[in-house]
Amino acid sequence: MNDNRDLSFQWNRRKINDVILYALIYICASLSVVILVGIIAYVFIRGVGSVNIGFLTSVTSVLKGTVGIAGNIVNTVLIIFLTMILATPIGVGAAIYLNEYAKPGKLVSLIEFATETLSGIPSIIFGLFGMMFFGQTLGMGYSLITGSLTLILMVLPLITRNTQEALKTVPDGYRQGAVGLGAGKWHTIRTILLPCSMPGIITGVILAIGRIVGESAALLFTAGSAKALPKTLTGIFSKIFESGGTMTVQLYLSATSEGDFDTAFAIAVVLLILVFLINIGTKKLTKKYDVTREK
Amino acid sequence: MKNKAKINAVEKTAKSIFMICAVIAIFAVCSITIYMIAKGTPALKSVGVLKLLFGTSWAPTANEPAYGILYIILTSIVGTAASVLIGVPVGLLTAVFLTEISNKKLAAIVNPAIELLAGIPSVIYGLLGLMLLNPFMYKMEKMIFEDSDTHKFTGGSNLISAVIVLAIMILPTVVNVSASSLRAVSANLRAASYALGASKIQTVFKVTIPAAKSGIMTGVVLGIGRALGEAMAINMVAGGSVQIPLPFNSVRFLTTQLVSEMGYAEGVHRQVLFTVGLVLYIFIMVVNLVLQKLRKGANTDE
Numbered sequence: 077m078n079d080n081r082d083l084s085f086q087w088n089r090r091k092i093n094d095v096i097l098y099a100l101i102y103i104c105a106s107l108s109v110v111i112l113v114g115i116i117a118y119v120f121i122r123g124v125g126s127v128n129i130g131f132l133t134s135v136t137s138v139l140k141g142t143v144g145i146a147g148n149i150v151n152t153v154l155i156i157f158l159t160m161i162l163a164t165p166i167g168v169g170a171a172i173y174l175n176e177y178a179k180p181g182k183l184v185s186l187i188e189f190a191t192e193t194l195s196g197i198p199s200i201i202f203g204l205f206g207m208m209f210f211g212q213t214l215g216m217g218y219s220l221i222t223g224s225l226t227l228i229l230m231v232l233p234l235i236t237r238n239t240q241e242a243l244k245t246v247p248d249g250y251r252q253g254a255v256g257l258g259a260g261k262w263h264t265i266r267t268i269l270l271p272c273s274m275p276g277i278i279t280g281v282i283l284a285i286g287r288i289v290g291e292s293a294a295l296l297f298t299a300g301s302a303k304a305l306p307k308t309l310t311g312i313f314s315k316i317f318e319s320g321g322t323m324t325v326q327l328y329l330s331a332t333s334e335g336d337f338d339t340a341f342a343i344a345v346v347l348l349i350l351v352f353l354i355n356i357g358t359k360k361l362t363k364k365y366d367v368t369r370e371k
Numbered sequence: 372m373k374n375k376a377k378i379n380a381v382e383k384t385a386k387s388i389f390m391i392c393a394v395i396a397i398f399a400v401c402s403i404t405i406y407m408i409a410k411g412t413p414a415l416k417s418v419g420v421l422k423l424l425f426g427t428s429w430a431p432t433a434n435e436p437a438y439g440i441l442y443i444i445l446t447s448i449v450g451t452a453a454s455v456l457i458g459v460p461v462g463l464l465t466a467v468f469l470t471e472i473s474n475k476k477l478a479a480i481v482n483p484a485i486e487l488l489a490g491i492p493s494v495i496y497g498l499l500g501l502m503l504l505n506p507f508m509y510k511m512e513k514m515i516f517e518d519s520d521t522h523k524f525t526g527g528s529n530l531i532s533a534v535i536v537l538a539i540m541i542l543p544t545v546v547n548v549s550a551s552s553l554r555a556v557s558a559n560l561r562a563a564s565y566a567l568g569a570s571k572i573q574t575v576f577k578v579t580i581p582a583a584k585s586g587i588m589t590g591v592v593l594g595i596g597r598a599l600g601e602a603m604a605i606n607m608v609a610g611g612s613v614q615i616p617l618p619f620n621s622v623r624f625l626t627t628q629l630v631s632e633m634g635y636a637e638g639v640h641r642q643v644l645f646t647v648g649l650v651l652y653i654f655i656m657v658v659n660l661v662l663q664k665l666r667k668g669a670n671t672d673e
Binding site for chain 2: 090093094097098100101102104105106107108109111112113115118119122165166167168169170172173174176177178186187189190191192193194196197198199200201202204205207208209229232233236260261262265286289290291292293296297324327328331332337340341344347348351352354355
């Protein structure tokens with residue numbers, strides 16, 4: 077009798093335990109959805125009213141009475157362009173070396189250690205280093221090029237790793253086939269490996285662009301915060317050596333020192349839309365990439 | 372013959388160019404380390420190691436300046452630990468939901484939500500913390516410290532706000548890494564547990580999670596690294612005075628100290644800020660080394 081009661085008691089306790097844990101799991105899982113929906117809803121409600129063509133094409137000026145982020149958009153695009161045009165070949169090159177040339181050994185583990193370490197360094201440290209090295213030692217001051225050079229170090233691991241993953245999925249038979257036909261290594265890389273791993277490389281590039289768009293700490297100390305629009309077409313080139321704040325940096329300044337929350341939320345809307353697009357883009361690509369892997 | 376020589380030359384150049392690309396990462400890490408040490412150590416001499424690292428008074432612009440960064444270091448440690456304590460259980464349970472419990476439809480809602488959370492720029496978290504958390508904290512503060520004479524009112528910029536923002540920001544990292552390690556647990560283990568009469572929940576908590584332990588630890592350490600290094604978001608919500616890290620105190624983290632004072636600091640003040648950067652760098656490097664050890668361990672397990 078007694079035993080029986082004990083068992084049913086245990087059984088009940090187990091059930092109660094299960095129910096509590098289930099409840100906790102459901103609460104935690106829904107939490108992230110609630111937070112996301114909350115963030116998006118709040119940002120859009122507060123900000124979407126201030127986003128219009130004028131906001132996107134003019135520059136904030138007390139004299140003209142306009143509020144806009146055109147200058148920041150140009151700065152963002154320039155920084156993305158400058159960073160990626162250097163970071164992509166370097167990152168892809170590093171991945172090719174690691175996957176196709178290097179034999180496992182000290183150098184490779186050192187390079188991999190360095191890449192891992194780079195991806196773990198927070199952006200504020202990159203900002204400090206960029207300010208000291210590119211800005212002061214090399215004398216480039218606060219400028220878009222200082223910011224871009226700093227960001228290259230930051231996004232390099234992303235591109236290297238994505239390219240490496242892509243190169244790993246290219247079947248060895250392709251390489252052997254190419255060698256069998258008399259192709260050299262460089263020829264194989266150029267005509268077979270790179271085209272095959274293109275989706276992976278592009279995924280890395282898009283992820284890197286996403287990081288640059290969201291970056292603020294590394295840019296505040298290196299690229300500064302100027303928001304003027306270049307006046308002439310050649311001004312765009314000289315802009316590279318001048319200070320310029322990206323949209324994210326402007327959001328930070330609007331929300332803190334300038335206390336202009338309408339602008340801050342409007343920029344937040346623009347940034348969220350960009351984040352969506354980047355997310356969808358990488359998803360589409362990864363899907364494509366998985367299909368080739370299954371073959 | 373000539374053609375072959377040309378091809379050989381091309382091959383050699385290609386190889387050396389790729390090698391240079393790969394070595395850039397090593398150069399970058401070395402030069403960052405050298406710069407952080409070179410710039411971060413002079414203040415240790417000019418201020419004194421003990422006074423700097425264990426001093427509790429921070430008054431860089433006073434007539435008799437004091438440069439104690441102990442509270443800043445403590446704030447970073449306490450803030451990171453607290454956010455990990457909140458973020459990890461929530462993240463782990465979410466990962467359990469995604470891999471063990473949810474059907475495909477629900478996972479198709481939760482998974483993208485987490486991916487998007489990871490992509491949102493940190494300043495947006497800061498902006499929302501500033502607009503939503505801080506006013507709420509101010510109300511709480513007014514209620515709790517109504518009769519206190521010693522409490523300095525902060526307007527809601529305090530440690531709790533920063534911890535909440537950090538916990539949300541590390542959530543995606545913890546969820547993704549834990550979920551992939553839970554997925555890697557062999558189905559045989561689960562089946563064996565069910566065969567012994569364990570319920571689903573018992574299987575998850577007594578079998579699956581322990582089996583995925585090393586992967587989950589990796590997620591935790593990654594989360595610690597992210598929380599330690601986050602600067603902009605918490606700079607907007609944590610306030611601006613160097614104080615003991617108590618929940619309702621306005622505090623400065625290692626990172627926020629750099630963000631808010633680097634712009635105007637000069638002389639010894641600037642040197643000390645570089646030391647703050649060096650301390651942060653050392654913390655991050657320790658986290659990185661632990662992480663790489665964990666990953667290596669996980670690899671040899673397989």
